Amino acid sequence: MIEWNVLLGIPALVLGIILMWAFRRYMFVLRGSITQHLGAALFWVNARSSGRSIWWDFFYGFDMGNSSNWIWNLIGLYVSYHSMKALHMLIPARDRASYNIFTAAFYPYRLWRRLDDNDHD
Numbered sequence: 001m002i003e004w005n006v007l008l009g010i011p012a013l014v015l016g017i018i019l020m021w022a023f024r025r026y027m028f029v030l031r032g033s034i035t036q037h038l039g040a041a042l043f044w045v046n047a048r049s050s051g052r053s054i055w056w057d058f059f060y061g062f063d064m065g066n067s068s069n070w071i072w073n074l075i076g077l078y079v080s081y082h083s084m085k086a087l088h089m090l091i092p093a094r095d096r097a098s099y100n101i102f103t104a105a106f107y108p109y110r111l112w113r114r115l116d117d118n119d120h121d
Contacts, residue, residue, distance in 0.1 A: 009057035016050035019043075029082070037086035041079050048075040 019042065026032075026039030027047075052072050055061060061068055081101070088096065088104035099107055 005057045009053040013050050013053050016046040016053070019046040020050065034086045034089045037082045037089065041082035041086065044075055044079045044082070048072055048079060051075070 023039045023043035023046070026036050027043045029036045029040045055068070055072075084101040084104060088099060088101045091099055091104060091107050095107065
């Protein structure tokens with residue numbers, strides 16, 4: 001009997017490969033537009049998901065154990081870079097200099113104050 005992880009992995013793998021095909025033109029972007037960074041993130045998050053599915057669900061890690069996870073974690077770091085870079089680029093230009101790709105997730109710094117100020121406009 002086929003295990004559930006393999007049964008669910010098949011359609012997930014097919015969809016992941018279709019999405020990788022859709023975003024393939026962005027796979028090696030280092031600098032570019034917001035769209036290019038988001039496209040790279042989407043390509044690599046699907047590559048990571050599909051690769052892990054093949055690695056663990058279909059081939060049981062090739063008997064390498066958890067030490068082989070460095071490959072997937074490295075791809076995860078690349079995905080995170082592109083996602084955070086795109087998020088940083090989405091910050092309005094007037095505020096962007098106050099943030100970097102690590103702090104962009106916390107924009108706007110004082111959301112409660114901005115919402116309160118907008119109520120008084």
